[in-house]
Amino acid sequence: MLDQNVKQKLIAIVGEDNFFDSEENLVVYSYDATPNYQAMPDAVLKPKNTSEVQDIVKVCNEYKVPIVPRGSGTNLCAGTCPLEGGIVLLFTHMNKMIEIDEENLTVTVQPGMITLDLINAVEEKGLFYPPDPSSMKISTIGGNINENSGGLRGLKYGVTRDYVMGLEIVLPNGEVIRTGGKLAKDVAGYDFTRLMVGSEGTLGIITEATLKLIPTPETKKTMLVLFDSLEGAGAAVQAIISNKIIPATLEFLDQGTLEVVEDFAKIGLPTDVGAVLLIEQDGPSEIVERDMEKMKEVCEHSNALSIQVAKTEEEGLALTTARRAALSALARKKPTTILEDATVPRSKIAEMVHAINEIAKKFDVEICTFGHAGDGNLHPTCMTDARNEEEIHRVEEAFAEIFAKAIELGGTITGEHGVGVMKSPYLAWKLGEEGVEAMKTLKFAFDPNNIMNPGKMFAKETKKRVVVQK
C-alpha cells in the first residue's frame, strides 16, 4: 500500500479524478493479456501531460515506488503485470494525434493513441504506417513502442522499431529528454530512440513519439495456398524468397489452427490439409500481378494442393481477418491459452514446426502453430487449463524445450512479444550470462532505484511461469 504522504503527493499532481485505488480499480490493472500472471498495484494514475508524468516519476523515485506504464495491456509477456506493486500509469488522457506532416512523411502522437486509429488517420492522407500487431484494434502506440511490436507485415516493412524516428522520454530521475526528430539521418550521440523501443518500460516513460510514414501501396492482392505437409509450405516460403520476392505478408497456419479458425470465422477454409500459407503482395498493380503469378508458380513447384487468389478486396480481407482471429479462435477451445513466439531463421521453419509437434507429443500437451513464416516468427499456442497444475507443469517443460530448440536453430526466445516476466528465465539462453549482465548494467545505471517496471526482463531465481496468484 502507498504511504499516505506519497498518496497525497500523487493526488496533488493528477487530481482526485485521476487517482484510483479502490479494490475494484486495482483488480482491473492487476493483470494483462498474459495468462497466469496477476499482482495488485497500489494505485492507478491517469496523467494529463508530460509535466505530470515528470512530477509523478520524481515522487516515485524519491520514495522508491514502482511505476508500470501501461497501454491497453494486450502484451503477451506479462510486461504490464505490476509484479512488485506500485502505481500503474495509464495514458487515457494522453491519446492525441499531435500532427501529420505530409512534407516530411511523419506523424507525431501521444503514447495513448490507439494503433488502428493512427493507421486509419494517416491512410486518409494517402500515407501508410506499416506495423500491424494483431492487437492493433485496441493496442496503443506507447505499448507498441515499449514492446517493439511486430505484426503481419514485418517481412517486407519491418517492425515498430523501424518507424520510430524521435521520442520524448521521461527518465527515471524525472528529467525529460528528446531523441531524434523528423530526420532520416541523425547520428548525434547514442541511438537512444531505438534503445527505448522494446525496453518494456524499464528505462523510462515515453510521452510523445514521432513516427515515419510511407506512401500507401497502390494495390494489394491476397492468396491462400494449401499444402499436404509442413515441408511443402516450408519449401514454398524458401523458394519465394530465393526467387527474390519479398511479399507483404507470408503467414503460416498448421492444420490444428486452421480447423479452429474455420470453426470460428466460418469463411469456408479447408480443415483437412497439412498446412496453409496466406500470402499478400502490395505495391503498383503491375508488380503485384507479376509477383502473384511468380509466387503461384513457385507454390505449384512446391506441390501445393490448391491455390486460391482472392477475387475481391473483401475476399482478401476476410482471409487476413480470419488469420488475425487465430488467437481468439484458439482461446475458445480451452480455459487457458498460452501463445508463444519462438522465432527462427526463415530457412528453419519446417524443422522448427516439426520439433514443436514432437515436443507437444512428448509432453502430451495440445499445441497448434501459426505465425509469420516470412519472418521465421512462429506462434506455438498451447490450449490448456491453468487450474490443472500437473498439466501446466508439462506445458512449462514443453515450452522450455521449444525455446531451447529455437536457440539451437539460431533463433530467439521471443520475436515480437517481449521478455517481460514470462521469458525472463530464458533470456540468458539467447544472450549468455555476459549479455544479460551487460543489459542489467545499463538498466541500473539509468534506474538505480529500480522503480521502472521492476521484475521485468531480468529473471529472479525462479523459472516458474506462474509467479503470483493472489
Add this chain to the structure above:
Amino acid sequence: MLDQNVKQKLIAIVGEDNFFDSEENLVVYSYDATPNYQAMPDAVLKPKNTSEVQDIVKVCNEYKVPIVPRGSGTNLCAGTCPLEGGIVLLFTHMNKMIEIDEENLTVTVQPGMITLDLINAVEEKGLFYPPDPSSMKISTIGGNINENSGGLRGLKYGVTRDYVMGLEIVLPNGEVIRTGGKLAKDVAGYDFTRLMVGSEGTLGIITEATLKLIPTPETKKTMLVLFDSLEGAGAAVQAIISNKIIPATLEFLDQGTLEVVEDFAKIGLPTDVGAVLLIEQDGPSEIVERDMEKMKEVCEHSNALSIQVAKTEEEGLALTTARRAALSALARKKPTTILEDATVPRSKIAEMVHAINEIAKKFDVEICTFGHAGDGNLHPTCMTDARNEEEIHRVEEAFAEIFAKAIELGGTITGEHGVGVMKSPYLAWKLGEEGVEAMKTLKFAFDPNNIMNPGKMFAKETKKRVVVQK
C-alpha cells in the same frame, strides 16, 4: 608511451609482426580524414581474431590504456584520432567474408572488410546491400557500423543501422557478447545491436557483423535537373515526396559545388545554374519509367531549366560518380577542406541552404553546399587554410551558426558523419544537457575506466576545432 610490461603483454598476444610502435608507423595513425586533428598513438596492433581482441581489451582495461578501433580512417569527425594516446586497433587481418546466406538474405562479415567488396560480392548473387557512404571504395564495414554511415541511397533504403541484424562485440571488460542474429524479429532484451551502431567505438569493439540483404533492384534510371534557384530545387524535392514518390537518390548540388565538380570530372555539367538535382529511381522497369515521368513533370512544374535523363547506364553512372567526387573535387581548391553534415527536416532544405549562404557571407568564408536532399542531409563544405589562424577562427564561428540554425529548424548537428571530437562541443545543442548526461551515464556504466576511444562524443571544456597539434 606504453609501459614496457604492457607492451610485452600486447606483443605476447598479437606477436611481434602485428605490433607497431616506430615513429613512422605511429604518425600514419595519428590522424584520419578530418582536417586539423592529430595526436600520436603509443602503438598500433593488428589482431587476427576475436580471442586476440578480447585479450588486448583485458590488458588495456587492467592498465587503463586507451583503445581506438579504426577501419580505414575515412570518417569526418576525427572519430579515430587517438586523442589520448593508447593503442590503435586495425582489422587488416579480420577482413573476411564469412558467409552469404541466400536463404535468409544475410551476409556475415568481419569488421575489416571493405564496403565496396561486400557490395560487389553480394551483387554477384543478385543481392543488394544498400548503404553506400561516399567513401565506400576504401571504408570498412566495421567503420561504417561504428559511425552508422549513410550515403546516397538513405532516403529510400535507410542507413547502415537499418541493415545490421546481429553483432559479435568485445565489451570494455573483455567479455564477448553476441546480439541479434539472422532474425527479422527479435525482442530478447534491449536493442544492443542498434545501440552499438553509431557508438563510435566508445562502448565496445565489433568483431563480427550479420547484415541484412535485399533483392537487387531490377533496373535503375538517372536524371539531372537544372534550376535557376535554390527555391526551385527545394520545391521540386518537396513536390516529389508529396506526390508519394520515394526515389533511390535525390541529391542536391549548389552552383559552387557544380563548378568545382565539372572542373574535376569534365563530363559536361552546366556551371552557370543556381542548383542541380541528381535523381535516381530503381526497381521494376515499368515502375522506374512511371516514376521518372512523374518526377519530370513535377520538376517542370517547379520551373526546372532543363531535364536530362541519362540514356545509358554508363551515362547515369558518370553522373553519380561525379556527385560522389564532390568532396575530392572541392578539396583541390584550397589546402584545407572542412566538410560538415548539418541535417534538417526535408521541408527545410531551401531555407537551410539560404541560411548557410548568409552565414558564409557574414563571416567572409567560402562554403559550397551539396548533399542528400531527400534526407535533408546537407554537406556545407568550407574551403580554407588551416595555417591561417584568423580565417580558421571565422570558419569555426560560421559552422557554429550553421549548427545552431539546423537545430532551430528541427534538425541535427550531424546526419551521418558522427560526433567524434569535432561535433562534441555541440552535442548538447541537439540533446540538451540532460540528454548528454544520460548518454554519459550509459558510457561510464559500460566502460568505467574510459578506455574505449576516450575523448570522443562528449566534450571537454574546450569548443575549439583544432584540439591537438603535435
